[in-house]
Amino acid sequence: MTEEAKKPAAPAGGRAGMKKELPEHFKSYRHVWVAIELERGQVHPVSYELLGCGRRLADKLGVQLAGAVIGPPGEATWHAVAETFAYGADMVYLVEDPVLKDYRNQPYSKALTELVNTYQPEILLLGATTLGRDLAGSVATTLRTGLTADCTELDVDDDKSLAATRPTFGGSLLCTIYTLNYRPQMATVRPRVMAMPERQERPVGRVIQHKLSMVEEDIVTKVLSFIPDGQSSKVNLAYADIVVAGGLGLGAAENFQLVRNLASTLGAEYGCSRPVVQKGWMPSERQIGQTGKTIRPKLYIAAGISGAIQHRVGVEGADLIVAINTNPNAPIFDFAHIGLVTDAVRLLPALTEAFVRRLSPHNRDKLAS
Amino acid sequence: MHIVVCIKQVPDSAQIRVHPVTNTIMRQGVPTIINPFDLFSLEEALRMRDAHGGEVTVLTMGPPMASDSLRKALTFGADRGVLLTDRFFAGSDTLATSFALSAAIEKIGKVYGKADVIFAGKQTIDGDTAQVGPGIAKRLDLLQLTYVAKIAAVDPSAREITVERRAEGGTQVLQTRLPCLVTMLEGSNEIRRGTLNDALRAARAEIVTWNAADAGIEDLTKCGLRGSPTVVKRVFAPTARQERATIIGEAGDNARDLADGLIATLFARKPALEPALVASGCAA
Ligand SMILES: Cc1cc2nc3c(=O)[nH]c(=O)nc-3n(C[C@H](O)[C@H](O)[C@H](O)COP(=O)(O)OP(=O)(O)OC[C@H]3O[C@@H](n4cnc5c(N)ncnc54)[C@H](O)[C@@H]3O)c2cc1C
Numbered sequence: 001m002t003e004e005a006k007k008p009a010a011p012a013g014g015r016a017g018m019k020k021e022l023p024e025h026f027k028s029y030r031h032v033w034v035a036i037e038l039e040r041g042q043v044h045p046v047s048y049e050l051l052g053c054g055r056r057l058a059d060k061l062g063v064q065l066a067g068a069v070i071g072p073p074g075e076a077t078w079h080a081v082a083e084t085f086a087y088g089a090d091m092v093y094l095v096e097d098p099v100l101k102d103y104r105n106q107p108y109s110k111a112l113t114e115l116v117n118t119y120q121p122e123i124l125l126l127g128a129t130t131l132g133r134d135l136a137g138s139v140a141t142t143l144r145t146g147l148t149a150d151c152t153e154l155d156v157d158d159d160k161s162l163a164a165t166r167p168t169f170g171g172s173l174l175c176t177i178y179t180l181n182y183r184p185q186m187a188t189v190r191p192r193v194m195a196m197p198e199r200q201e202r203p204v205g206r207v208i209q210h211k212l213s214m215v216e217e218d219i220v221t222k223v224l225s226f227i228p229d230g231q232s233s234k235v236n237l238a239y240a241d242i243v244v245a246g247g248l249g250l251g252a253a254e255n256f257q258l259v260r261n262l263a264s265t266l267g268a269e270y271g272c273s274r275p276v277v278q279k280g281w282m283p284s285e286r287q288i289g290q291t292g293k294t295i296r297p298k299l300y301i302a303a304g305i306s307g308a309i310q311h312r313v314g315v316e317g318a319d320l321i322v323a324i325n326t327n328p329n330a331p332i333f334d335f336a337h338i339g340l341v342t343d344a345v346r347l348l349p350a351l352t353e354a355f356v357r358r359l360s361p362h363n364r365d366k367l368a369s
Numbered sequence: 370m371h372i373v374v375c376i377k378q379v380p381d382s383a384q385i386r387v388h389p390v391t392n393t394i395m396r397q398g399v400p401t402i403i404n405p406f407d408l409f410s411l412e413e414a415l416r417m418r419d420a421h422g423g424e425v426t427v428l429t430m431g432p433p434m435a436s437d438s439l440r441k442a443l444t445f446g447a448d449r450g451v452l453l454t455d456r457f458f459a460g461s462d463t464l465a466t467s468f469a470l471s472a473a474i475e476k477i478g479k480v481y482g483k484a485d486v487i488f489a490g491k492q493t494i495d496g497d498t499a500q501v502g503p504g505i506a507k508r509l510d511l512l513q514l515t516y517v518a519k520i521a522a523v524d525p526s527a528r529e530i531t532v533e534r535r536a537e538g539g540t541q542v543l544q545t546r547l548p549c550l551v552t553m554l555e556g557s558n559e560i561r562r563g564t565l566n567d568a569l570r571a572a573r574a575e576i577v578t579w580n581a582a583d584a585g586i587e588d589l590t591k592c593g594l595r596g597s598p599t600v601v602k603r604v605f606a607p608t609a610r611q612e613r614a615t616i617i618g619e620a621g622d623n624a625r626d627l628a629d630g631l632i633a634t635l636f637a638r639k640p641a642l643e644p645a646l647v648a649s650g651c652a653a
Contacts, residue, residue, distance in 0.1 A: 039537045103536065104543075105503075105513050128499075130535055134515045137503025141467055146598030149463075149498035168604065170495070175604045182598040220512055221545040224531065228539040241645070266646060284556055291497070299635070299642060309607070320639055322631065323614060332614075338634055339614035346624050354628035359646055 022181060029183040032058040033093070033121040035112060036067045036084050037131050039103050040226070041076035043083055045196065045239065046127030050189060051087040052197030053154055054125055060156045064090040066121070070111045072101040081207060086199050091206040093119060099216050102223040103131050109138040111212050116143060118210065121184045123162050125154070128188035140186050146179030147186040152193055152313065162187065171290040171310040192238045192294040192317060237288065242268035243297045243318075245288055246276065247311075249304020249325060250344060253281040258348035259303060265352050271295070273305050289314035303344035307332025324348075370423030370525050372414040373474055373484040374447070375505065376407040378431050378438040379495045403438045407490035408560040409553040413520060414488050415446050415561065421525050423485075424448040426477055430458055430469050436576040443571035445563045451477060455580040460594030463496070467504025468591045473584045474509060484548055485525065491516065491552045499552075506550035514543060515552045523547075 032054045037044040051067065058065040067084035071077035073096045081092050095111040112135065116124065124139075126132040128150050140147035148164035152174070155163045161178050162185040168175040179185040237243060244266065246259040256272070263270035271288040272281070288295055290310040296317035303324045305311060312335055315321060323336035324344040333339045340347060380399045403411075414425045427442040429435050430453040439450030453473045461469065478484055487509075489502035499515075506513035516535040521542065523530050528547045533540050535554055563571075581592060590596060617634050618627040636643045 037537075040539075042538070044537060102541065105506075105515075109507075129537060130516045131537060133499040134503060134513070137463070137498075137500035138507045138513070140500065141464060141504040141507035144464065144598070147463065147498070147500060148599055149496075149500060163602070167497075168601075172606075173604050174607055176602050178600050178602050179598050180600055221514075221543055224542040224544055226536070226539055226541055227533075291494070298639070298645070313607075320635070320642075321614075322635070326620065328616070333616070334613055336614035337612075337638070338631065339616045340618035340627060340631060341616060342618055342620050342622065342624075342627060347618075347627055350624035350628040351631065354625065354632055355646075358629075358632050359643075 022183070026181075026183040029120040029122040031063045031066055031119075031121050032061065032123045033066045033068055033116075033125065033184070034084075034089070035124065035126045035132070035135070036069045036080055037127050037129060038069060038071040038077065038080045039131055043080045044127055044129055044131070044191070046129060046132070046189070046191040048083070048087040048199075049191070049194040049196055050125045050127060051084065051089055053189070053194045054123075055088040055197065057123060057154060057156050057162070058090075061122075061160060063122070066091045066093055068093045068095075068112060068115050068124075070095045070100055070108055072096065072098055082204050083199075085202050085205050087197055088200075089205070091208065094207050094209050095212050096209065097212040097214070099212070099214055099219055102226065103134075104219060104221050104223065105134055105138055106219050106221060107212065107214055108135055109142065110214060111210075112139050113142050114212070115210055116184060119208070124184040124186045126186070126188045128190040132188055136186060136188050143182075143184070145182040145184060145186060146177075147188070148177045148179070149188050151187045151189050154187060154189070161185070167290055167310075167313060171313060190294050192296045195296070195317070237269045237271050237286065237293045237295055240269035240295065240297055242266050242299045242301075243271055243288070243295050244268050244301045244303070245271040245273070245305060246282075246303045246344070247273040247305030248275045248279075249306070250276075251304070253279070255345055255348075256281055258345065258352070262301070262348055262352045262355070265355050268297075268299075273308075273311050302332060302336070303348055305332055306330050307335065370418060370421045370485045370523075371478075371482045372417055372423065372425045373477055373487045374407070374411050374414045374425060374427045374442070375470055375474075375487070375489040375501070376411065376427055376429050376438060376442060377404045377490065377493050377495075378402070378429060378435040379404045379493055401434070401437070403441055404490050404493045404495075406492055406494070406553075406555055409555055409557050410488035410490055410551065411442060411445060411447065412558045412560045413517075413551070413553050414486070416558070417486065417520070417523060418448075421523060424481070426451060426481060426484075428453065428470065428473055428477065430454070430461075430466065430473070433578075436578070439576050440571050440574065443574050444568045445561055446567050449481065449577065450574065451577045451579065453579050453584055455592075457581050457589050457592045460597060461592065462597035462599045463498050463500040463504055464598055465592055465594075465596035466501050467508050468596060469581075469584070469586065470501070471505045471508035472586045473579065474505065476579070476584045486523075486530070486548060487511065487550045489550065489552050491554060502550060502552040509550075512545045512549040513551075514545065514549060516554050517551050518554045518557050520551070 067089040153165040300318035321336040323332040492499035519533040
């Protein structure tokens with residue numbers, strides 16, 4: 001039995017009050033790492049967002065910020081290295097190998113696990129993307145450490161532990177989670193939850209290369225092909241500057257054409273609340289909110305959306321929120337900046353027309369003459 | 370083929386309410402459901418069995434009442450339900466959960482035959498971590514296929530599976546060896562109704578119930594709160610923003626006036642929006 005197991009059961013509140021006693025072999029774990037998500041030559045912007053957040057944590061801890069870049073040999077991978085520095089990393093741990101051409105769990109989790117075991121970071125952050133979640137679960141299990149998913153806030157507390165805050169109980173509450181006696185402390189964060197840091201032109205810094213002891217024959221899973229998304233299904237909600245969204249208040253599937261019309265007039269993306277997806281009025285990749293996409297547009301127009309907490313957490317990063325809702329007491333007016341208490345089905349077409357009138361260069365010329 | 374599907378009984382979170390004053394969860398009377406994401410995996414397992422023969426065993430870890438969810442899975446057509454229940458599992462985080470489930474899967478293998486494919490839900494609606502599937506795969510040293518949109522082919526004799534997996538910017542077509550762990554993407558299929566026979570069988574079925582010892586778990590320090598490296602330190606309500614929206618339009622107003630008024634207000638608040646919109650070529 002371990003020392004800990006002999007102790008009487010913790011009082012109510014679980015182990016929350018327990019003192020941290022980090023085992024000796026974890027005491028050498030230092031520095032903050034971000035696993036840079038590189039897929040098919042592209043770095044996912046969430047990695048830069050995490051570098052911004054990681055910088056803050058590293059500064060608070062007085063340690064270095066590093067990026068872990070895993071990819072095939074070649075220009076794209078070195079570009080990712082350079083960008084990792086440009087977004088604030090002090091150093092990069094690099095694993096380059098031909099078997100890393102496409103993302104596959106086996107070689108990627110081996111590469112990241114080996115890096116962690118060799119260089120021992122105290123904090124490891126990943127994006128909560130399809131790649132990041134696939135990888136994070138494997139790596140955390142292999143390392144037998146804690147992993148907090150979908151964090152909305154990361155901080156370092158007085159005793160230097162990572163305080164990872166995430167929604168709980170269906171999003172109505174937040175909870176702060178610690179990884180007490182294990183290292184690294186791992187967390188994932190969804191795209192757009194953290195602000196994009198300023199990019200700085202910086203020379204490439206210290207790169208530590210690690211060799212992956214694996215050949216293609218060791219890898220069971222083969223990538224037979226990759227089918228890129230068609231232009232039409234490339235939904236870029238998370239990174240759109242303007243988003244127009246509709247909720248159940250629009251009343252019928254047909255009325256979502258009004259949302260799409262306004263969006264196309266504004267060169268915007270469109271989205272919706274969750275029940276709209278559940279009704280089959282819009283596909284799931286259009287859902288905004290806690291279990292959908294997090295967005296950070298310059299302008300967000302919400303039509304017929306009540307503003308439930310699970311929706312709110314997905315849009316709070318917007319610079320300007322306009323709400324159109326018939327109910328003056330709808331919760332959305334508690335966090336929108338501009339509100340219109342009116343029927344969205346009536347207002348949306350008028351708004352589309354008004355934007356056309358206002359913005360069409362042709363009409364401007366006419367007005368000027 | 371022997372296919373094991375891991376499911377979780379979750380509160381129907383749409384019906385959870387937080388007490389407005391005390392900020393505590395009002396769980397009483399909240400109905401439970403099978404985690405909706407698990408149903409896509411269950412359906413795929415049933416299809417695989419229907420196509421290739423064999424059995425589907427559904428596994429859950431939870432309190433005794435979680436057997437309801439297993440029975441429900443039997444009404445859809447699953448062959449067997451295994452409930453893993455023990456007070457030692459209370460407070461499990463994802464690491465401890467994947468430990469207990471993987472032990473149970475090994476035991477299921479010994480009792481009912483080794484699994485060829487293990488399915489788990491993509492994520493749960495209460496925990497949302499998407500880590501238990503990958504965790505089980507790692508524990509059992511299996512290959513994992515997550516975010517699968519379509520199972521393109523299964524060849525039980527060649528021990529091969531080919532799937533279409535959602536990736537960033539497209540779909541990967543992956544081929545790997547059995548046994549493996551699969552999590553299905555939402556919307557990838559639709560759960561069947563199940564036959565009358567299934568319903569009758571489910572009503573009578575005995576749910577296999579194992580505690581930690583039954584599942585062959587010796588090291589209890591890997592279970593529950595003790596086996597969970599993560600600890601919830603604080604639960605709190607999100608802070609409300611002070612400022613409410615400026616209401617600029619009322620129901621009776623003319624739509625065209627409202628629209629013009631909104632645009633004027635927008636550009637007054639954010640002058641940069643107008644040139645940005647014009648530059649983006651909109652409304653041309
Ligand atoms: C675990 C969990 C996760 C969730 N995740 C998400 C998520 O990611 N995203 C999300 O959006 N929700 C999510 N939800 C659901 C969320 O709690 C709300 O149920 C949902 O956001 C409500 O959608 P809604 O506002 O479109 O519909 P409703 O709540 O039905 O509100 C419709 C609104 O439209 C207004 N209205 C009616 N008619 C009109 C009209 N003609 N013109 C203008 N306004 C009108 C009404 O006043 C009302 O405010 C989640 C819930 C849970 C439990």
